[in-house]
Amino acid sequence: MMKKNLLAAAAALLLAGGATSSAIAADKLKVGFIYLGPVGDLGWTYQHELARQAVVKEFGDKIETTFLENIPEGPDAERAVEQLVRAGNKLIFTTSFGYMDPTLKVAKKYPNVHFEHCSGYKRDKNMSTYSARWYQGRYIQGEIAAKMSKAGVLGYIGSFPIPEVVSGINATMIGAQTVNPNIKVKIIWVNSWFDPGKEADAAKALLDQGADIIMQHTDSPAAMQIAGERGKLAFGQDSEMIKFGPKAQLTSILDTWAPYYIERVKAELDGTWKSGDTWGGLETKMFEMAPYTNMPDDVKKTAEDTQAAIAAGKLHPFKCPVVAQDGKDVECKGGDHLADDQILGMNFYVKGIDDKLPGK
Amino acid sequence: MQLVLEKRAERSKTVALISPLIAIGLTIVTMTILFAVMGKNPILALYVYFIAPLADGYSLQEIAVKATPLVMIAIGLSLCYLANAWNIGAEGQFLMGAVAGSWIAVKTQGIEAGHWVLPAMLLLGAIAGALYALIPAICKVKFGASEILTSLMLVYVADLLLDYLVRGPWRDPQGFNFPTTAEFDPVATVPTLIEGGRLHLGSILALIVVAAGAVLLGKTIKGFEIRVVGAAPRAARFGGFNANQLILLTFAISGALSGLAGIIEVAGPVGHLQPGISPGYGFTAIIVAFLGRLNPVGILIAGLFLALTFIGGEQAQIAMKIPLDVTKVFQGVLLFYVLACDSLILYRFRIIFSAPQVARGTH
Numbered sequence: 158m159m160k161k162n163l164l165a166a167a168a169a170l171l172l173a174g175g176a177t178s179s180a181i182a183a184d185k186l187k188v189g190f191i192y193l194g195p196v197g198d199l200g201w202t203y204q205h206e207l208a209r210q211a212v213v214k215e216f217g218d219k220i221e222t223t224f225l226e227n228i229p230e231g232p233d234a235e236r237a238v239e240q241l242v243r244a245g246n247k248l249i250f251t252t253s254f255g256y257m258d259p260t261l262k263v264a265k266k267y268p269n270v271h272f273e274h275c276s277g278y279k280r281d282k283n284m285s286t287y288s289a290r291w292y293q294g295r296y297i298q299g300e301i302a303a304k305m306s307k308a309g310v311l312g313y314i315g316s317f318p319i320p321e322v323v324s325g326i327n328a329t330m331i332g333a334q335t336v337n338p339n340i341k342v343k344i345i346w347v348n349s350w351f352d353p354g355k356e357a358d359a360a361k362a363l364l365d366q367g368a369d370i371i372m373q374h375t376d377s378p379a380a381m382q383i384a385g386e387r388g389k390l391a392f393g394q395d396s397e398m399i400k401f402g403p404k405a406q407l408t409s410i411l412d413t414w415a416p417y418y419i420e421r422v423k424a425e426l427d428g429t430w431k432s433g434d435t436w437g438g439l440e441t442k443m444f445e446m447a448p449y450t451n452m453p454d455d456v457k458k459t460a461e462d463t464q465a466a467i468a469a470g471k472l473h474p475f476k477c478p479v480v481a482q483d484g485k486d487v488e489c490k491g492g493d494h495l496a497d498d499q500i501l502g503m504n505f506y507v508k509g510i511d512d513k514l515p516g517k
Numbered sequence: 518m519q520l521v522l523e524k525r526a527e528r529s530k531t532v533a534l535i536s537p538l539i540a541i542g543l544t545i546v547t548m549t550i551l552f553a554v555m556g557k558n559p560i561l562a563l564y565v566y567f568i569a570p571l572a573d574g575y576s577l578q579e580i581a582v583k584a585t586p587l588v589m590i591a592i593g594l595s596l597c598y599l600a601n602a603w604n605i606g607a608e609g610q611f612l613m614g615a616v617a618g619s620w621i622a623v624k625t626q627g628i629e630a631g632h633w634v635l636p637a638m639l640l641l642g643a644i645a646g647a648l649y650a651l652i653p654a655i656c657k658v659k660f661g662a663s664e665i666l667t668s669l670m671l672v673y674v675a676d677l678l679l680d681y682l683v684r685g686p687w688r689d690p691q692g693f694n695f696p697t698t699a700e701f702d703p704v705a706t707v708p709t710l711i712e713g714g715r716l717h718l719g720s721i722l723a724l725i726v727v728a729a730g731a732v733l734l735g736k737t738i739k740g741f742e743i744r745v746v747g748a749a750p751r752a753a754r755f756g757g758f759n760a761n762q763l764i765l766l767t768f769a770i771s772g773a774l775s776g777l778a779g780i781i782e783v784a785g786p787v788g789h790l791q792p793g794i795s796p797g798y799g800f801t802a803i804i805v806a807f808l809g810r811l812n813p814v815g816i817l818i819a820g821l822f823l824a825l826t827f828i829g830g831e832q833a834q835i836a837m838k839i840p841l842d843v844t845k846v847f848q849g850v851l852l853f854y855v856l857a858c859d860s861l862i863l864y865r866f867r868i869i870f871s872a873p874q875v876a877r878g879t880h
Contacts, residue, residue: 195841225834226841229796232786235715236579237831243575244835254695255793262788266713278693317792318684320694348680504694515684 186426188212189246190224191237193253194351200376200395201350201412202226205252205275208414215419219426230255238263242270248425250418251275253350254319260284271430273421276321278501282432287417290438291321292328292500293467294410294446295372296474297460298392299332301407301449302370303340304456305390311342312363314373314380316350318515322374324503328474329372330510332463343368344512353379364389370407381405390451397447408460409447416442436497439468475500480508519869522860532862540854547850557837565836566829566847576832578716580824582786585723586611586778586795588820590802592730593771595811599734601747602764606653606668607775608799609675610646614776615783616679617645619790622705623687623698634704638780646776647769649675654768658761664768672799680792687790697791707785719781726774730813743767775799808855826851 190209194202209222223246228237234256241249242263250273251260257277264272264284272284280286302311311333315322326344333340343366345359352375360371360380364387371384371391378401384391385402393399393409417435424430437443446464449457466472477489482505490496506514545563552559570576590607597604618638625634653667680696689699707717734740746753746760753760778798787794805823809816830844 189835223835223838225831229793231791231793231796232582232782233796233827235786236582236828239575240831240835244832255791258697258700258788317696319696323694502693 185221186216186219186248186422187244187246188220188222188422188425189241189244189249190222191228191234191241191249191251191253191256192224192226193230193255194227194376196224196226198351198376199378199398202252202376204395204412205250205414208418211415212418212422216422216426220422228256235259235262238272239266242267247271248422248430249273254321271425271432280432280434285421285432285434287435287437287443288321289412289443290436291410291444292324292474293438294444295325295328296332296467297446297463298372298408298410299329299334300336300463301452301456301460302329302372302392303333303336304459305407305452306337306340306370308367308369309337309340310366310368311340312360312366312368312371313342313344314356314359314363314371314375315344315346316375317348318346320501320503323506323514324475324500325374326510327479327503327507330507331474331479334509338509340509342510342512344510346515347375349375351376353377356380357383360384360391378402393447399447399450404451406447407451408449411445411447413442413445439464440470482506482508482510484508521867521869522864523867525863525865528862529865532858536858536862537855540851540858543854543858544847544851547854548847551843551846552839555839555843557839562833562837562839565833566826569832569836570825570828574711575714576828578711578714579828580821581720582715582717583824583827584820585717585720586782586798587802587805587823588817589719589723589726589778589781590771590775590799591805591809591816591820592726592813593767593774594802594806595730595809595813595816596733596743596767597771598806599747599811600743600760600763600767601750602654602657602767603665604650604653604668604768604771605665605803606650606671606799607771607802608795608797609668609672610650610772610775611779611782611795611799612672612675612679613649614642614646614779615790615794616675616682616779617776618642618780619687619698619701619783622701622784623790625705626699626702630702630704632704634702635707635784638705638784639777642780643773643777646779647773649776650768650772651765654765658764664764676792679790679794683790683792689789698789700789701784705784706788707781709785715786717781717785719778719785722777722781724817727813727817730816734813739766775802804852808852810859823848 190205192202192205196202196206209224213222223241225237228234230253238249238251238259248271252275254276257274257279260272260274261279261281261284264281268283270283274284274286276288277286313326330342343363345363347355347359349355356375356377357379360383363371369389371380371389373380373394376395378398381391381393381398381402385405390407391402391405393406395412397411398409399406449460473494475495477493478486479495481487490499549559552562570580590611594604594607618641621634621638621641652671653664656662656667657664683696683698687698689697707719710716742758743763745756746758746763750760783790783794805816805819809819826848833839833844834841
């Protein structure tokens with residue numbers, strides 16, 4: 158008797174569950190997100206998650222969002238994207254470079270679903286790309302670092318030697334050289350976007366090698382904590398990391414995806430979504446700088462002026478001539494600065510970096 | 518009163534049969550409580566995890582795709598483990614197979630090379646995996662080096678070699694310097710079996726491997742030797758079986774299967790060589806091998822079951838907004854119960870009532 162009741166209850170629950178979810182599907186726009194890390198990484202994925210929450214706040218009942226976190230950039234990615242499509246999502250944000258080919262494959266299979274891929278270069282009628290010109294922020298950080306470093310040595314934690322990271326190192330160096338032409342940078346590659354243990358080890362090694370400012374292109378606040386413990390300075394990455402290094406953080410490049418996500422979801426709701434490529438910078442607030450802290454007022458002033466000049470289009474970090482490591486000028490394809498294609502495919506170090514680019 | 522775990526005189530056949538069922542039952546009870554505490558409908562959650570993925574063709578295909586490399590690698594590993602040879606480096610052999618096979622794909626890119634390309638890739642992948650596995654095996658046989666350590670460490674060597682190749686010589690010239698080869702040509706791609714799905718020829722090869730493993734272990738002298746060398750080394754010596762030769766053989770087979778799985782994964786679901794082609798297949802396969810009790814059919818079931826929990830976990834994230842961490846707890850709880858219940862095959866619980874106190878013989 159008891160058993161029978163339970164079974165009946167189970168069946169009822171199942172039916173009820175099925176009914177509500179299909180009812181939702183009928184009138185709400187479903188928006189899906191694929192995340193590389195856990196939502197609690199406090200860096201890259203966290204910022205995408207904040208933007209998703211902003212989207213939910215903006216559109217409320219008109220949409221329903223779903224995310225899949227910790228999806229590796231391998232054979233599982235395509236399935237994850239397709240699972241979202243099959244669950245009825247009509248607009249899907251895939252938020253890491255490695256999802257490019259999987260997203261494209263699924264996009265070709267489902268022409269009526271729209272895809273937004275972060276930081277890639279392959280597009281289709283129903284697949285847009287978007288990214289931010291973080292190198293602008295790196296230039297400002299380079300300037301600050303050179304002014305704040307007593308040793309004249311910067312420590313740089315790299316993730317993977319892909320163009321985005323390489324252009325960040327170069328922009329940092331060019332910015333730093335405007336202050337101190339003899340500035341040195343030491344680079345450690347951790348071959349991971351998110352590995353707090355390795356990032357902390359890299360930070361320690363860099364400090365031990367004489368660097369007194371830590372910069373990072375990895376996503377966890379581990380390096381910030383190490384810098385704070387040792388009484389050194391550091392830059393955050395992706396998100397506001399001041400609480401991990403109240404005395405250490407100079408500033409941080411903040412990924413602010415919310416305006417873009419809201420714009421794209423609105424376009425989807427209005428039926429005006431079109432495929433395109435968005436590569437925004439300080440001028441469109443595609444990213445922002447965290448408050449300038451732990452530095453004297455004059456350094457802060459310089460940083461703010463530089464930021465304003467970049468945002469106004471008066472200063473380009475890759476202004477020609479850009480001199481490569483071998484001492485030769487890089488061909489100037491963008492008028493008075495390097496062309497976007499050259500920055501997007503950057504695979505050389507600028508002069509002054511005493512290191513070899515991996516894979517060169 | 519005391520509860521003790523007591524060794525059984527022999528393996529209990531009954532418990533061996535019902536132990537997985539007890540494990541699944543306990544998992545369901547535990548997860549039901551967890552889901553209820555989280556405020557999720559437990560019955561719906563279990564349905565989404567276990568039943569829904571089995572109810573549509575797409576998910577079934579994806580389960581097969583996910584299980585293919587796991588099963589293929591685990592079959593090879595089971596031979597090693599049965600022979601008491603501890604190959605922990607299947608991940609490296611997987612990557613080496615992927616690299617070697619991709620070499621042909623990269624070199625024949627865009628020249629319409631013909632239909633020999635894919636078979637050649639698969640063959641080379643298997644050979645490379647076997648040779649790579651033979652390194653720790655030979656070190657073991659010749660120098661007595663621990664194969665656990667050497668095979669594990671060679672994983673990182675393979676990983677870095679792959680990394681070097683896709684960042685350097687094999688990098689896609691049109692790829693903005695990102696670390697990946699160009700997409701393989703159609704002749705260098707493992708064909709899919711069902712239009713629009715991802716199920717590919719590799720899944721059929723995996724089934725053939727399972728059958729071959731079952732025949733080898735059950736019907737051949739070599740299979741018997743492998744089992745005897747592992748279970749009773751002294752008896753094997755008296756029987757004249759050459760343990761060293763079997764270490765080399767099982768490592769070579771295991772490496773070949775891992776390498777084959779690697780090139781199939783690259784030429785199939787991924788479509789090009791890049792870092793991160795394996796989300797730890799070589800290590801997960803160790804779990805699959807033991808979950809399947811080192812038995813080919815058991816491994817097939819275990820591989821499919823583990824794949825089911827991955828797919829079901831994703832669907833639970835989508836359909837019920839259950840966080841990924843819960844999926845991991847779910848897998849952990851399941852493995853824990855399976856292993857715990859398996860210990861009841863060899864042991865049993867006994868309650869010992871404390872004997873009445875006997876007065877000591879002092880006056």
